[in-house]
Amino acid sequence: MSRAIEKRQVGKTGLMIDTLGLGGAPLGGNFIDLSYNQAVELIAAAKDAGIGYFDTAPWYGFGRSERVMGDLLRSSDYILSDKVGRLLRPGPVDNPASFGMVDPLPFHVAYDYGYDGVMRSFEDSLQRLGLNRIDILLAHDIGVFTHGDENSRHFKDLADGGYRAMAELRAAGLVKAIGLGVNENAVCMDALGIGDWDVFLLAGRYTLLEQTPLRDLFSSCRAASTSIICGGPFNSGVLVGREMWNYETAPADIIDKVRKIRAIADKHNIPIAAAALQFPLGNDLVTSVIPGPRDANEFQQILNWFQTPITDDFWAELKAAGLIEGGAPVPVGK
Numbered sequence: 001m002s003r004a005i006e007k008r009q010v011g012k013t014g015l016m017i018d019t020l021g022l023g024g025a026p027l028g029g030n031f032i033d034l035s036y037n038q039a040v041e042l043i044a045a046a047k048d049a050g051i052g053y054f055d056t057a058p059w060y061g062f063g064r065s066e067r068v069m070g071d072l073l074r075s076s077d078y079i080l081s082d083k084v085g086r087l088l089r090p091g092p093v094d095n096p097a098s099f100g101m102v103d104p105l106p107f108h109v110a111y112d113y114g115y116d117g118v119m120r121s122f123e124d125s126l127q128r129l130g131l132n133r134i135d136i137l138l139a140h141d142i143g144v145f146t147h148g149d150e151n152s153r154h155f156k157d158l159a160d161g162g163y164r165a166m167a168e169l170r171a172a173g174l175v176k177a178i179g180l181g182v183n184e185n186a187v188c189m190d191a192l193g194i195g196d197w198d199v200f201l202l203a204g205r206y207t208l209l210e211q212t213p214l215r216d217l218f219s220s221c222r223a224a225s226t227s228i229i230c231g232g233p234f235n236s237g238v239l240v241g242r243e244m245w246n247y248e249t250a251p252a253d254i255i256d257k258v259r260k261i262r263a264i265a266d267k268h269n270i271p272i273a274a275a276a277l278q279f280p281l282g283n284d285l286v287t288s289v290i291p292g293p294r295d296a297n298e299f300q301q302i303l304n305w306f307q308t309p310i311t312d313d314f315w316a317e318l319k320a321a322g323l324i325e326g327g328a329p330v331p332v333g334k
Contacts, residue, residue, distance in 0.1 A: 028061020070129030115161030
C-alpha cells in the first residue's frame, strides 16, 4: 500500500517526527554543486509536501547547509536535528573537493567532543541557523570510520565531558533529544555504555543492502529505548543507479547484489529506490528515513517512491533469495 508521511516517537522523549525527513548534506554542496536558490527551492518543496523534519550539520558546506536551512525554517513549524563535534574555525581549507565539498564557506574544521566544545558548537549552530532552538542534538561522526586511530581520544572526550554537556542541554529543555549521527554500528554500541541516548542517526547501515544492526545493535537500542533514524537509505546512491556506495566507488559484490535485488523489483514492477526508501520503516525501532535529494525534482521523485505501493510478495521473494535477512521486519503491503 502507499505509505503516508506519518509520525513516530523518538525514544521515550514524546517528541514525534515525520517518517520521511529531509537530509541537509546536499544543501551545503556536499558532492553536488547546489546554489543557494536551488537549496531554497528544495526545502520549500519539502515543506509544501508536508515534511516537517529536517537534518543538518556544521560539516555540510562548513555552515552553508545550516544557513539556508535556518532561513527557510525561521517563523515556521519544524523539527530540526543538528550536530556537534566539529567546530568551524576561520580560514578556508586547501582543496575542499577532497572532502566532497563544492564551494563551502571559508572555514576549516576543528574536532572537539569535549564539554566546552559541545556547548560552543551548539551555540554557534544556533547563530548560523538564526533559530532559537534545535530539537535533536547529535554527536557527529564519532567513530573509527571517520577518525581511525584518533577515535579513542575523541570518544574519551565524549565520555568524559561531551555527553554531560548534551545531557545538560536536554535536562534544561534546550534540546528535546540527544544521540549520535554516525555511519557504523560499533560506536553506537560503545555509546550505549556511557549514557542515556534517545536516538542514533545511523547512515547506510540499515538498508535494503545491509541489515547488520539486527545482529546486536537494535536489540540493545530497544532495551535502552533508543530509536533509530535511517540516513543514507540509498547507500550513497548505488540503490538509485549511481556508482557510489559508502561514499566510495561501489565494489563488485555490492553491484552484483544490487543487480539481483533490481531483477526481483523489476519482476514486481517496483522501483528499487522505492523499496530502499520504505524498507527501514518496516522496523518499528526506526522513526524516520532521511534521504538527501539534490534538488526539488529529486525530492518529488523521492516522495513518489515513498508512496509507491509494494506488495508482501516482493518482500517475501527477497527473503527467499537471501537478499535481505530472514528476521528483518518489512513494511506491510497489500
